[in-house]
Amino acid sequence: MSQEKLAVYEVFVRSARGLDHKHVGSLHAESPEHALMYARDCYIRRSEGVSIWVVESSNITASQEDDLASFVDPMDDKPYRHATHYVLPDSVNNM
């Protein structure tokens, strides 16, 4: 079986308890269980993580960076969503 026929899986690793899983890369596998084993053998050989998620790439719905301008408004006109927008007296400015 050629590798191109195998599904691509995205690999996410939690480096320590309490942290989010982070995307680390991808691999080809014939099943999710195998993808998990390959990810273990490939991505956490130096105790990089305590937990792995694998997700078949085709199951990921992603935004397109080219469309970002029309898809995500950076809200630059809404500075009031940031704490620094509010000017308070020095004595209480640590709020």
Add this chain to the structure above:
Amino acid sequence: MQTIDKDEAELQAEFDRRIAEEQKIEPTDWMPAEYRKNLIRQMSQHAHSEVIGMQPEGNWITRAPSLRRKAVLLSKVQDEGGHGLYLYSATETLGISRSEMIEALQTGKAKYASIFNYPALSWADIGAIGWLVDGAAIVNQISLQRTSYGPYSRAMIRICKEESFHQRQGYEIMYALAHGTEVQRKMAQDAMNRFWWPSLMMFGPHDSDSAHSSKSMNWKIKRESNDTLRQRFVDQSVPQIEALGLEMPDPEIKWNEERGHYDFGEINWEEFYQVINGSGPCNYQRLKHHKAAHEEGEWVREAVRAYRKKQENKKSEAA
């Protein structure tokens, strides 16, 4: 696979070791049933508070005194809705469904912060809520960033980051009013006086009377006691009241050199229990509004289901 090989005592020992070593507990880990139950209670109550808390403030969006104040308030209320979502999702990792949680809220089985059962009577109340209510919530939430349950901790970190503007916008309202006309200053004083005590109640009963505290502290779900957090809030608030130039809401507030903290008067615990148990000024109204909003939103959920069905039919026709 691990769990099959180990008996309950071993699993408990491993859990205890993780807690002792300041490790986080993650959703797929074994955890004692009581730990799970306690977390579901506290986290769902926290989620409900975010959502119910939208009501007193949402009520003022159309009556904000300027376009800027309106945009700010709208943005804050939007944040609260998002924070409810983070917390509901984090609670769902414990194996309870969203609809079960909503049901528990609407039947009165689950609680929410009792402060939201007080009405927002004037524009100054919006200032007092942002400054004092969010201020008290932030003191609590900063402490909860170190909670032992991973998803709860991560939700708290995200929420604290986003909430940093909530307290400041409230204080800015109070500052403008306190330095405005005589009528505005009185309005600010009145709002602070009414919200001060309920804000102190937000930290819950005294440590000696708290039903869930000691267990939660042992499990490191809660990291600091109700009274410690309440004192921290009082200590940070007093200089803020002074900067507003308002009179103290409690005549017993006094710096205690020996303790290195401000002393303050005793909370009216009778009022606290009355409001928690359903007899506050707005308990009925808050739940009634929540139910109505939920029922009136049914058509949206129905449309989502219809759309999904349509997509599935299309797919099967194409196949």
